[in-house]
Amino acid sequence: MSNTAAAIATAETHSAHNYHPLPVVVASADGAWMTDVEGRRYLDMLAGYSALNFGHGNRRLIDAAKAQLERVTLTSRAFHHDRFADFCTQLAELCGMEMVLPMNTGAEAVETAVKTARKWGYKIKGVPDGQAKIVVAADNFHGRTTTIVSFSTDPEARADFGPYTPGFQVVPYGDVDALDAAVDENTVAVLLEPIQGEAGVLVPPPGYLSFVRELTRVRNVLFIADEIQSGLGRTGKTFACEHEDVVPDMYVLGKALGGGVVPVSAVVSSAEVLGVFRPGEHGSTFGGNPLACAVALEVIAMLRSGEYQQRATELGDHLHHELGLLVGGGAVEAVRGRGLWAGIDITPSRGTGRQISERLMDRGVLVKDTHGSTIRIAPPLVISKEDLDWGLDQLRDVLAD
Structure with a gap:
């Protein structure tokens, strides 16, 4: 049994099931990236539901x-x-x-x-x-x-x-x-x-x-x-x-x-x-x-300092422009949000929000679903444009599949 599987099995046995986490076990994190117990890195596009606006280990x-x-x-x-x-x-x-x-x-x-x-x-x-x-x-x-x-x-x-x-x-x-x-x-x-x-x-x-x-x-x-x-x-x-x-x-x-x-x-x-x-x-x-x-x-x-608000504005404009291009292509029904925060309604025939989240996890991107067919994106405000674009590329690939 892998370290990941063992940790998840133990958690399932000894913790109340009030959450349904993705099957990843994080061991360390820095900035916008997290590393699991197997040494695999993931881009954090959830930021602890905005608790980590300033990134991991700031x-x-x-x-x-x-x-x-x-x-x-x-x-x-x-x-x-x-x-x-x-x-x-x-x-x-x-x-x-x-x-x-x-x-x-x-x-x-x-x-x-x-x-x-x-x-x-x-x-x-x-x-x-x-x-x-x-x-x-x-x-x-x-x-x-x-x-x-x-x-x-x-x-x-x-x-x-x-x-x-x-x-x-x-x-x-x-x-x-x-x-x-x-x-x-x-x-x-x-x-x-x-x-x-x-x-x-x-x-x-x-x-x-x-x-x-x-x-x-x-x-x-x-x-x-x-x-x-x-x-x-x-x-x-x-x-x-x-x-x-x-x-x-x-x-x-x-x-x-x-x-x-x-x-x-x-x-x-x-x-x-x-x-x-x-x-x-x-x-x-x-x-x-x-x-x-x-x-x-x-x-x-x-x-x-206003630095983080400015980053959220500039990167947020870029994020919503790129996400907007996905609407009408058959995989995304609607996109909403402001700044570095977006809700993406997935066409149900392409999968549930949970399924899309799992596919993104397999590609090294962590997001979270809500209300069936919606996924949320809210990366740390310290994320680089290059990392944000990489994460969006993985989303495009998942939706194309």
Whole structure:
């Protein structure tokens, strides 16, 4: 039995089957490339669902983590530490906001945003106790906790996990009339992904985010932008909302904020909104820990240079031009996305998304399927044009086969 087969067999025996990974076992990685236990190299065109925007083993991030590891890694929030104030200040400045509530995972940050919006609704807006409502979009993906799957429309994420948490109304993504009708006097927030990643990299119609911003402003409702996947350079802007010159009331951040080194997430908003919390009402032992803050501070510094946003713009334009040429050739039905992020709908007769992903793996390219016939491409922002073109060549060959 090969090393790969042995590792996969052991994992299948001793780990819960909550994922269906491709049959590759990664042993090391650098930049946009990963190497498996057999020594074979693969081009990473997924980047940890955008957690690895800055590539594997980014030297700046690894050095920041190593330096902090030698000093202190955890204090809990029972005490202050010397990286916390800088992290909160600089992240708030990056977002153009005032306060930060740090957590660890994206789902934790979304749960935090939900709690924040409800408390703001009761304490500031004056919604009757227990009546707060949050409007969300169909085909959303915000995580898999019990509360979050309560407003999911994905049967795989939702089925058999009830009873479900009330207080959410689902409307079609991109439908301004449905959103307008759903927002009422008890609505405390509209929670949206500026681009829906898990749904297949769905970009909303032009003007949609601007409409959401104006509607929520007029109705005294919080606009919460879940930029966990779309934010921090992925689309060619620091935040995807910037493509419509929109600033929400609250950003929900994660994934790339930890640089693929440590889990870091955060809710960022105004003092009025995050100021509703009092000691003991919400927290996390590891949230905002020194190691996380040190890495995230380096991420913030890298984003301030604008280098990665520019790379995502330039390489993204090239990516979408090349992918656009595949549409209408019989193998690709549609391509969507923005920056270095694309969803590709494969003609079903050419194979499922899983089958296409496996064929690409055989050619040394790693992508991920979603919703049957769609594959997603989201390489690290540090990928070279030459490597990107090589990966696209493998995709063309697979589709031609």
